[in-house]
Amino acid sequence: MITRFVCNGQPVEVETPPMTRLLDVLREELRLTGSKEGCGEGECGACTVRIDGVPVMSCLVPVAQVAGCNVQTIEGLAGALVHPVQAAMLEHGGAQCGICTPGLCMSAAALLEENPHPSVEQVRVALAGNLCRCTGYQKVIEAVSHALVDTGE
Amino acid sequence: MLRCEAPVYRPRTLTDAIYARADMPDATVIAGGTDVMVYLESGSLKPTRFLDLWDCSGLRWQQFITGGQFCGAGLTCTDAIRSPQTHPLVREACSTVGAVQIQNRATIGGNICNSSPAGDTLPVWLALDAEFELASMRGRRRVPAASFWKGYKQIDLRPDELLVGVLLPQTTGETHFRKVGTRMAQSISKVIFAGRYRRGVEARLAFGAVGPTPMRCREAEAALVAGRPVDEVVALVEAEITPIDDVRSTADYRRKVAGNIVRRWLASL
Ligand SMILES: Cc1cc2nc3c(=O)[nH]c(=O)nc-3n(C[C@H](O)[C@H](O)[C@H](O)COP(=O)(O)OP(=O)(O)OC[C@H]3O[C@@H](n4cnc5c(N)ncnc54)[C@H](O)[C@@H]3O)c2cc1C
Ligand code: FES
Ligand code: FES
Numbered sequence: 001m002i003t004r005f006v007c008n009g010q011p012v013e014v015e016t017p018p019m020t021r022l023l024d025v026l027r028e029e030l031r032l033t034g035s036k037e038g039c040g041e042g043e044c045g046a047c048t049v050r051i052d053g054v055p056v057m058s059c060l061v062p063v064a065q066v067a068g069c070n071v072q073t074i075e076g077l078a079g080a081l082v083h084p085v086q087a088a089m090l091e092h093g094g095a096q097c098g099i100c101t102p103g104l105c106m107s108a109a110a111l112l113e114e115n116p117h118p119s120v121e122q123v124r125v126a127l128a129g130n131l132c133r134c135t136g137y138q139k140v141i142e143a144v145s146h147a148l149v150d151t152g153e
Numbered sequence: 154m155l156r157c158e159a160p161v162y163r164p165r166t167l168t169d170a171i172y173a174r175a176d177m178p179d180a181t182v183i184a185g186g187t188d189v190m191v192y193l194e195s196g197s198l199k200p201t202r203f204l205d206l207w208d209c210s211g212l213r214w215q216q217f218i219t220g221g222q223f224c225g226a227g228l229t230c231t232d233a234i235r236s237p238q239t240h241p242l243v244r245e246a247c248s249t250v251g252a253v254q255i256q257n258r259a260t261i262g263g264n265i266c267n268s269s270p271a272g273d274t275l276p277v278w279l280a281l282d283a284e285f286e287l288a289s290m291r292g293r294r295r296v297p298a299a300s301f302w303k304g305y306k307q308i309d310l311r312p313d314e315l316l317v318g319v320l321l322p323q324t325t326g327e328t329h330f331r332k333v334g335t336r337m338a339q340s341i342s343k344v345i346f347a348g349r350y351r352r353g354v355e356a357r358l359a360f361g362a363v364g365p366t367p368m369r370c371r372e373a374e375a376a377l378v379a380g381r382p383v384d385e386v387v388a389l390v391e392a393e394i395t396p397i398d399d400v401r402s403t404a405d406y407r408r409k410v411a412g413n414i415v416r417r418w419l420a421s422l
Contacts, residue, residue: 018161057254060190064161128338129252
């Protein structure tokens, strides 16, 4: 079946069975390997992408459900400059091995768009679905809390 | 990655969905997919075809109606958390489901029909005397939450029916929700409690994850309304629930915790 949607601003067309996981379409068909498969069952958040701005686990979304939608992956997060969340992760040491980082950035970017000045508690809730085995979370939370403060926004 | 070739039918209106359900009673219904996709990937689901309600208009709304409120089956947990109309108990339960990315897809209809005994919203529907509205080509019917879950993962939903939504009557009394799990996010409950109590008038003490279905402790409720001592109410709760030992917890722990939740709540009133 052919599914059409917009991915990182570009119209795309993929031919796959309709129940193919969005994650597999992104990685295997569109060769966007930024989104990672950590668990394949919705637990870890490494596959987080945004559908019409809303963060979701791409391992749980059949591609049929994104027909006509706007999908944003980590590859589409930066504009001319890196996104403030990416800059803050670099600045604050929020990434180590990096497997969780694309997903974390997508969750964090969605949070900051809605709430540019979140409390630490709000950051924790927004990122609770993104597991990280390396950082211990503290630096990630610092990075996200400071992302827009650092850029003066 | 498991390859699944099954076709997907995606009705845009509720009428189309009901027709489609009559035509394909063998199809697996999918809404947000947060349960279905996990079953599919694990190989435990052997689908022939899918009926996808995600883009079906007419399921994703919430409205006050005479004598109460209607919540569409297609409301996501996030919709429910954000709507100012949402009953506080429903909001609390929805906020404990998974994490943000799950809440953004998980629907209340999916939670109800998946009918895991640990489904976090299920005791809430019991505590609020909810009725479920089911639709098929044969017409509509309403089933009280208290008789919808018939056994472990068995529900009163016929193969040609869809859940359209939940009717919440106007209710009174203090309410309380408590989920006990390993952590706040992404954890399946060990015990879930939803309660509603109006002194001397009525009480609902509803639990999840302490038996094959979500359940009310009716004897404990009666004792509470009759003004019996808290110890007695708690003892009845502990006797009425039927928890088991499993990977997440033990029966003893669940019994103890269930009693403590009720004791603490009653002490705080
Ligand atoms: C990582 C993770 C964490 C989770 N954490 C929690 C948690 O903390 N608490 C909790 O309660 N649940 C949890 N869940 C389970 C799941 O998210 C919920 O049960 C959710 O509400 C299911 O909704 P859905 O729309 O995604 O359902 P789907 O997966 O689309 O469907 C679930 C079931 O309901 C049926 N169905 C759906 N809609 C209808 C309808 N309108 N009419 C008839 N049948 C229908 C489907 O056929 C299927 O059997 C978790 C899941 C994951 C993957
Ligand atoms: S791979 Fe999707 S949540 Fe882990
Ligand atoms: S940096 Fe390694 S998992 Fe997060």
